[in-house]
Amino acid sequence: MDTRPPSLAEFERLALAAIDALPPAFRRPASDVVLLVEDWPPDHILAEMEIDDPHELTGLYExxxxxxxxxxxxxxxxxxxxxxxxxxxxxxxxxxxxxxxxLIAHVVVHEFAHHFGWSDDDIAAIDRWWE
Incomplete structure (x- = not known):
């Protein structure tokens, strides 16, 4: 069994699969959003958000x-x-x-939720995380 963590490219592929799994009405507008996968949040983002520990930020919508x-x-x-x-x-x-x-899909959905202006109920209907 391969226990290596996925590369950035593999991670991006998993994120793109999560975007492709969005309901059809949201896939097209989602394609207008740039997806960036990085190992760590950039220092300027952490500073802007006043986050001291980079482990606290898994995703961000700008x-x-x-x-x-x-x-x-x-x-x-x-x-x-x-x-x-x-x-x-x-x-x-x-x-x-x-x-x-x-987990990647969960983070993707929550970040795109900011883009779409979804309510918590909207998110819950798409990302049934608790199940």
Whole structure:
């Protein structure tokens, strides 16, 4: 059995599979969001969010939620979902009760939820994490 953690490329492939599993109405708008997979959150993000421990940040959405966008908005850059591999792997190891693909999908759904402006009920209907 291979116990090596997935590479960044393999991790991204799992994240893209989670995006592909979104309900059809959300797949197209999700494709407009840049997906970045990094080992660790960049220092400038940790500083902006006032987070001291990089293990505390598994993912991040940067952008304007679709429910708040206006044709008058002048974006500073593309909407972006960040996934941070090492904090997700640490959570996966600590939990020990969930498949890595499921944890990645959980983080992906929650970050895209920010983009879509979903309520907690919307998230729960798509990401049945508690089951």
């Amino acid at each position: 952008g304007i939620p679709l429910t708040e966008k206006s044709q008058f908005d002048q974006p500073l850059g593309p909407d972006t979902v960040w996934l941070f591999r090492e904090p997700i792997l640490d959570e996966w190891r600590d939990r020990g009760d969930v498949a890595l693909e499921d």
